[in-house]
Amino acid sequence: MPAMTVLAPVLVTVTALTNHFPSAASTHPRPTDHRHLTSAQVPTNRHHALIRFVQLSADRLMLAHPVAAAKWITGRPIDDPDRERHLLTSVTERSQRMGLDPTLTTTIFRDQIEAGKLVQRFLHARWSLRPAERPTHAPDLRADIRPRLDRLTPELLESISRSRTLPNCEHHLSRALHHNPPPPHESSSAPSARTTVDGPPEPGPSSVAGPPAPGPSGVQAITDGTSPTRAAPKVIHRLAAFNSAIHRVALFRAVRSVCG
């Protein structure tokens, strides 16, 4: 599939989410007006459970890397509706047993799945453009990676259950996200680094990069009338910034419904 065809929906999604969640484009989420709470009023256990939820979500997101590698090498499509149905059925059953609202938990897990697919699509687009970074070995999806994803499901549900009814949930979520920076990434000037199948790309010499340019500029950079071939260097340049942004935006996507 041509790289541009793969990349365009990814960039459109990133732009849409960045606009929808302005703090996703910022290293410093905007403070809310809930700071009047004294520390004694903050329900620490539920707050920690929310942080745990964000961390587990970040762990789940990182598994999108080996999943993407397995699918890249085997040619399997990123979307696997049967697997998604199986996961959501399991979430529903577990939620009922735990006294959790299945509508809420399946919404959260749908977001987790979509966030993972966003990262997978990003990686496939990246590998289309950068042959040197393509994975060379396929992780075992069935025997290794999916069991790892499955082990996270009860833990995620437990953290959702324990963070339920946290007052000022959005404020705590914003703080938890702030303490979960995206993984290290290459800077645009870094030498090419092969993406590992166990995690994000290895950091380049500079792992400090700003957020993506907000708004549609990221998309315009590749759709401003230039032919795909001639636009490719521009795309690669933009990808360096999106590599960081994609994880931040995907993490926001993964956790956005937890406050109900």
Ligand SMILES: O=C(O)C(=O)C[C@]1(C(=O)O)C=C[C@@H](O)C=C1
């Ligand atoms: O298991 C896979 O094949 C994945 O890609 C992971 C996952 C998920 O997040 O659970 C994501 C996309 C697929 O449609 C199904 C499931």
